Amino acid sequence: MKNKMKILTILTLILCSFYPIKAKSGEKKQAKETMEERNSRIQWWRDARFGMFIHWGIYSVPAGVYKGEQIEGIGEWIMDRAKIPIPEYEKYAGQFNPVKFDADAWVQIAADAGMKYIVITSKHHDGFCLWDSKISDYDIIDFSPFKRDILKELAAACEKKGIRLCFYYSTMDWHHPHANSENWSKYRDEYMIPQLKELLSGYGDIGVLWFDGDWIPEWSEEQGKALYAMLRQMKPDLIINNRVSQGRKDMNEGDGFAGDFGTPEQKIPATGLPGIDWESCMTMNKTWGFKSFDHDWKSEKDLIHKLIDIASKGGNFLLNVGPTSEGLIPEPSVKRLAAMGRWLKINGEAIYGTSASPFGKPEWGRYTKKPGKIYLHVFDWPNNATLTIPVSDLQFRKAYFLSDKSKNELKWESTTEGLRLFLPEKAPDPIAAVVVVEHVD
Secondary structure (H helix, E strand, O other), rough: OOOOOOOHHHHHHHHOOOOOOOOOOOOOOOOOOOHHHHHHHHHHHHHHHHEEEOHHHHOOOOOOOOOEEEEOOOOOHHHHOOOOOHHHHHHHHHHHHOOOOOOOHHHHHHHHOOOOOEEEEEOOOOOOEEEOOOOOOOOOOOOOOOOOHHHHHHHHHHHHOOOOEEEEOOOOOOOOOOOOOOHHHHHHHHHHHHHHHHHHHOOOOOOOOEOOOOOOOOOOOHHHHHHHHHHHHHHHHHHHHEHHHOOHHHHHHOOOOOOOOOOOOOOOOOOOOOOOEEEEOOOOOOOOOOOOOOOOOHHHHHHHHHHHHHHOOOOEEEEEEOOOOOOOOOOOHHHHHHHHHHHHHHHHHHHHOOOOOOOOOOOOOEEEEOOOEEEEEEEOOOOOEEEOOOOOOOOOEEEEEOOOOOOOOOOOEEOOOEEEEOOOOOOOOOOOOOEEEEEOO
């Protein structure tokens, strides 16, 4: 089966509902968003702090192996890294039959981990679509034996659990004949934009469009701005990352048009990105898409510390899973997410809805804060069982461990160096014990 346009559907979209990426002459522009409006639109995402990234597609079939050879690099790039011709790569779509996929089970794993939103690769660089696209046959319904709309099932499961569903979409496309040619505008206007309209109109209340592939020469900042405006006109409360444009420069520190938030990849900025909403996306091992031989997993402790570190700098943590071709999230990922969920069930108050540390990064751990509360996340228990908060101009009320349901107060005293807390000799949590200090705002 060759990839082809579904002529009647695309004509309908173009003639009846297509909003061109360049505004028509005399067309009314969307009113400039006020800071208050922006804050209201993005607040749920800021409060969430923790989300699940899902890289899944037909690249999970080869799982990093091509013609018996383990291919270096990330799993979802195997088509490019192994230089697999399009007709040969399409064969993986014919083998993609994830009969063990259970949307409710996936969403439950995310919910149990304490994650508040899910971002899934609706279409990665290889061009294969995980939904029933009316624009293309190169999708889960028409090109694979599975014949089920993955995104529709996830949308239903997310709605039941109160998790916001979000879509990753690659501007780049290795499969489409016009995506890397002088016919780029034809790909953009007759394929990419109609697909984005599908994603925003058929799958419930989508929270974020998470773009990628912004580095290709065919794309530009001007096109990114126009696409951003068009999508926001379609869905005014939509959140869009900086990769809608070519704003991903110098660790996303504001060069160029940067959408709504920056996206540091596989790293945590040393001091956060002050003045910019941002989200660190990261793998649990070395790959995004599933690779059968990648067993280099980060520890549960490391992942919990990363979550805390990111929150302490005012960012979000988008942590990836790469399901198998059968539709299962690998057990090492499930195990680590469960551990993070157990920690968050006790200490989530110190992560969700918090803002960045007012004191920088102490040697023993991290700070987060809320109005009237400072949270001390203690990674390394002090030998002298005391901690000092370097501030003396606040009116303190009490201090206690977040894990202590009785809120038994810790002793403290004011010193010239700040507030000194007296702790027990042993940490109540060996990974990260959280002390709450309440004060008068």
